[in-house]
Structure formats: structure tokens, C-alpha cells
Amino acid sequence: MTEWEQGVSKADKKPELVDMAPALSAFMAVKDEEEMEPKITHEQFATQIEARLGSGEGEVAKGPDMKAWSKGRGLNDVDWAPTEFYYSPIIQSRSTTTGYDLRSTAKSSSDTIAHKGVFLIAGGMRYKGYCANLGRSVIVDPSKVSHGASRNFEPWREESC
Helix, strand or coil: HHHHHHHHHHHHCCCCCCCCCCCHHHCCCCCCCCCCCCCCEEEHHHHHHHEEEEEECHHHHHHCHHHCCCCCCHHHHHHCEEEEEEEEEEECCCCCCCCCCCCCCCCCCECCCCCEEEEEEEEEEECEEEEEEEEEEEEECHHHHHHHHHHHHHHHHHHHH
16 A cells, blocks of 8 residues: 555646445445346347447448547557458357357357356457457356365466466
8 A cells, every 4th residue: 555655646647536435335235136137138248349349341330439449558559440350249158048159150149148157258350361369258256166266377367467
């Protein structure tokens, strides 16, 4: 905490102090049954992601939402015209009736999305003829066993950062 205070005191522009307690309290509060009821499908969520990141081809193409892309280092200088998704984002959760599909031909299902557990998220983009796939797994509200097992990976994560 003292390092933070020293850094702030040396800064030319002081950060605005905001009480985050009410927001964190609402975010972390126990949810009732109505809030936990799934309201969106994997396909709908994938469509929302695609809309934020840019989608379509030719005259129907929609450019990327620069609020989403400007957070990455160096992405403000990218020429976005030759950039496109070469497949829609794939979202999978434990409620996917076909189970987790790790094939490159997988698609988001019309099943409602789970609120906790493992989420698999994948997307592919093409830029000036070069293609990249990005896949991530996210664990939401892990069980105590899962949380304990994930501690085995902390040394690797710390090494890579």
C-alpha cells in the first residue's frame, strides 16, 4: 500500500478516488433463482461478441467497435480494412447438450448458457492473408476441488507474466 501511495504522490495527475464497495457488494451478492435462470443462448452470446469485434463482408461489413480493440497495445495503429473473422466466435459451457466439442468445426449451440463452470471460447481472424485462432477456457465459480487444483498452475502463470 505504501508503494501505491508513494507512486500517487509523485504523479502529476492524481487518480479519482471512487468507493467501489457498493458495486462489489451488488456484484458478489448471492443471486436469487430468477437471476440465475439462463436468459441467453451460446449462439446469441457469440453474435453479441462478433458485433463488438466487427463482422460481415463487402457492403454489409460492420467495422470493429474501437472501444473493444483500443485496449490492446498497438491496436490503434492497425489498418482494420483487411481484417475479418473467418469463423464466428464459438462459445461452449457445461449446458451445451452435445458436450464440449474441441474440433475446429465446432459451433455455438442454441442451448442456454450456464452461469458457472468451464466456458470454452474460440475465435479466428484473418489479417492481410494471415490467420490466427484464439481459444481460451474460463472457469466461473469453481468448486473447492477445482480451485485447489488450479493452485498447481500458479508458479507457471507467475513465470510467464
